Amino acid sequence: MPHYNVLFLCTGNSARSIMAEAIMNRKGRGNFTAFSAGSHPAGTVRPEAIRQLEKAGLDATGARSKSWDEFSTPDSPHLSFVFTVCDNAANEVCPIWPGQPMTAHWGIPDPATVQGTSNEIDRAFSQAFQALDRRISLFLSLPLGTLDGFAIQKEIDKIGKQ
Template sequence: MSTRIFNVLFLCTGNSARSVMAEAMLNVLGEGRFHAFSAGSFPSGTVQPIAAELARSIGYQEPLRSKSWDEFARPDSPPIDIVITVCDNAAGEVCPIWPGHPVTAHWGIPDPAAVQGSEQERRHAFQSAWMMLRRRIDLLLALPLDKLDRLATQRELRAIGETERAHEH
């Protein structure tokens, strides 16, 4: 049994909802196997209250904060093994050079923070994004990462990002 802990960085533009929820979820569900972080290319500086509430609902205790991806591109940053973009904007942006040359994948998730409407409609959008992330993180947790080489890992992670697309429409 591998004792290696994989560092995963979830990225989106604002780092206020999807990437923050993914960070909390993977830290709780993958405890002991994964250490998750999140950041944004243009961080909003705030975490969406519903995202924070969902993170707390699964037992995530750490304070969530919106931060720049530059924090993870410094020489003294934790070495990142996997970078996953969760918004289409961030996937198209020119990323910093990450120390450690991580495997990258894109898991596009619709932005719940962009939904306008009643409190119930907004909550539904966050719940949908949460469930989509949960299914993808469950698939990530099922991967035998310590047995896969870099290319196989990247292929599997990218396939996870495609799984929902067929079911979304």
């Protein structure tokens, strides 16, 4: 199986894209290398996102909020797929990505905007994590080696609507 590089984008790169990166790196079993970035990085990763990752047994070591500029240079990893996971990043003008990746929008409600008790906030982060996990699992089940580019694009767009 070929190797694929996947970039998850969000505006702040503090929660959803960080969780998606960790999920893909675990579930991709070496066939996929995931990265995450933000158009306007928050500078810190939300502690609730770290707790979700740890609760799921995923490694949060090295998780950091970073700019998408790190992935738009000629020496950046050549990307196979770029997924936006928040509405703001989906509407922004993106850089030119090395590798001319396929792109799709997989919008997930922002758990960082939820206000309430700590249980309500944790539940919002858990729901975002589960939605990302479900979409990544669907993506990983695609027979990428046997589908043409148009079929892959159709499938990754469909995953974003689920």
